[in-house]
Amino acid sequence: MARIAVYLTGGIATYKAVSVVRNLQKLGHQVRVVMTKNAEKFVSSQTLAALTKEEVLDDLWGKENEAKIPHIELADWSELALVVPATADFLAKMACGLADDAASTTILASSCPKIVVPAMNNHMLANPAVKRNLAQLKADGVLILEPKVGMLAEGYQGRGRMPEPDEITKFVCDNLSIQNTLQGKRVIVTAGGTREAVDPVRYLGNRSSGKMGIAIADEFAKAGAQVGLVVGNINIAVPNNELIKIYQVSSTEDMLNQVEQLFDTCDCLVMAAAPADYKIKNNFKQKIKKKPGQKDLILELTQTPDILKTMGKRKNQQIVVGFAAETENLLANAQAKLERKHADMIVANDVSAGVFGSDKNQVYILQTDLEPVSWPEMTKKEIAKRLVSLIIEKMK
Structure with missing residues (x-):
């Protein structure tokens, strides 16, 4: 079983990510959660803390972190980093190596394999800047679970809908299954x-x-x-x-x-x-x-x-x-x-x-x-x- 850090970023699909966390736990994986402040507009950190029985990392500067280096500790702990949903903003930070909050700083410090699950409006997804950032992440070895065509939050059909939690869970497990199989080869x-x-x-x-x-x-x-x-x-x-x-x-x-x-x-x-x-x-x-x-x-x-x-x-x-x-x-x-x-x-x-x-x-x-x-x-x-x-x- 793997140690998985799940990064929640601020999109309407964030509520689905709670089910992804639960699915991974049911399969026996250890899960810890990192959230952006925008993600907490959709789902509270208390919900994820209650599910994982672990503190949610959302602030590098809280009193509880004054004597620790929490982003490095979590980065070193992680065997897989899963960003779900991945907003256009967070994709840009990952692609450019920006680190201006707890989530972007932690994932920048992580050397483990990474999976991102983009979810956004179809016009944003088609923007050349977003396409460039996704291409850069692929070149950097990041796995991308592509968005689906479906009903968007705006009330119309388009590509950008996040896959369902069961599909995300399967994608994660399929990619975990070959990790370290050839270690030493x-x-x-x-x-x-x-x-x-x-x-x-x-x-x-x-x-x-x-x-x-x-x-x-x-x-x-x-x-x-x-x-x-x-x-x-x-x-x-x-x-x-x-x-x-x-x-x-x-x-x-x-x-x-x-x-x-x-x-x-x-x-x-x-x-x-x-x-x-x-x-x-x-x-x-x-x-x-x-x-x-x-x-x-x-x-x-x-x-x-x-x-x-x-x-x-x-x-x-x-x-x-x-x-x-x-x-x-x-x-x-x-x-x-x-x-x-x-x-x-x-x-x-x-x-x-x-x-x-x-x-x-x-x-x-x-x-x-x-x-x-x-x-x-x-x-x-x-x-x-x-x-x-x-x-x-x-x-x-």
């Missing part, structure tokens, strides 16, 4: 595309965004693993998580060298990156200039190192997972890759229909001596969560 995840120099200005590359690999690294970190995230060319922010160490590389050979340095001490390698298969045989030392009358430029290519195959042959007790991005004969090509590259698992997807850069995907899972399994279309974060759970079972 080391994992390598690769993400993004590589760049192969043509000349000092140009390069060969691909459309990989890095979203899938970064989502997988996040999920491994949530499970307690030490993650080496080897990133090539990506177009999203890297995670800010003390369990994830970032290694920036450029070419396929650079990526191979970095993976080889980390491999012997790792327990699992997930090759979610899209390394280039070819490079210029003799790249140009100066920028290629167009010549009068020249319409064509012929570049001679040669193969790059095959990282997945190299590590698949080298593995000892490690689990090696590869990705197969195909445009035709998906399962046949993925099955051949599984066998040829000595992988334990291949995640196969059809990239002919705008998968690169998208937040969603539909994949097949192929494993040695097992029939391929089709997963329904879901977000890349959901795929990452399910994939990491599957890998955890294999590691057991």
Whole structure:
């Protein structure tokens, strides 16, 4: 059972948070509550104190706190921080690192995993500033339980309604279930595309965004693993998580060298990156200039190192997972890759229909001596969560 700090902020949905606290207690979790002064306009601190049998932290400067440092004590105590409901104001404070009251100061001092449950008017939720703050929190590794479409306090339908307490409770428990499962384990995840120099200005590359690999690294970190995230060319922010160490590389050979340095001490390698298969045989030392009358430029290519195959042959007790991005004969090509590259698992997807850069995907899972399994279309974060759970079972 976990030690959960529940942060109540000032929205009409605050009354539902009382049921969330009660649900978590019934499941055996230890719960302590932090409230903003605005939250107390909707629910009294006495109500939460009576339920939890613990003092509610709502003021750093009260007489009872003069000889204590209450926000640090509670931050150190917490194994999970749950903000429910999360107002636009509190999301902004978290995203910017502001600390001007008991709640914002305590959560800033907390190093435990964090879940926020936004609830607000649909116009506020759609505001670019709120979107930026939510994106920043996601990049920082904060889990977001998205608001629902439903009847708002203003009397009309819109997105911004807080999910029901039972759904929030399930979301919390689902994410608690993998915490510390991989504590002491080391994992390598690769993400993004590589760049192969043509000349000092140009390069060969691909459309990989890095979203899938970064989502997988996040999920491994949530499970307690030490993650080496080897990133090539990506177009999203890297995670800010003390369990994830970032290694920036450029070419396929650079990526191979970095993976080889980390491999012997790792327990699992997930090759979610899209390394280039070819490079210029003799790249140009100066920028290629167009010549009068020249319409064509012929570049001679040669193969790059095959990282997945190299590590698949080298593995000892490690689990090696590869990705197969195909445009035709998906399962046949993925099955051949599984066998040829000595992988334990291949995640196969059809990239002919705008998968690169998208937040969603539909994949097949192929494993040695097992029939391929089709997963329904879901977000890349959901795929990452399910994939990491599957890998955890294999590691057991």
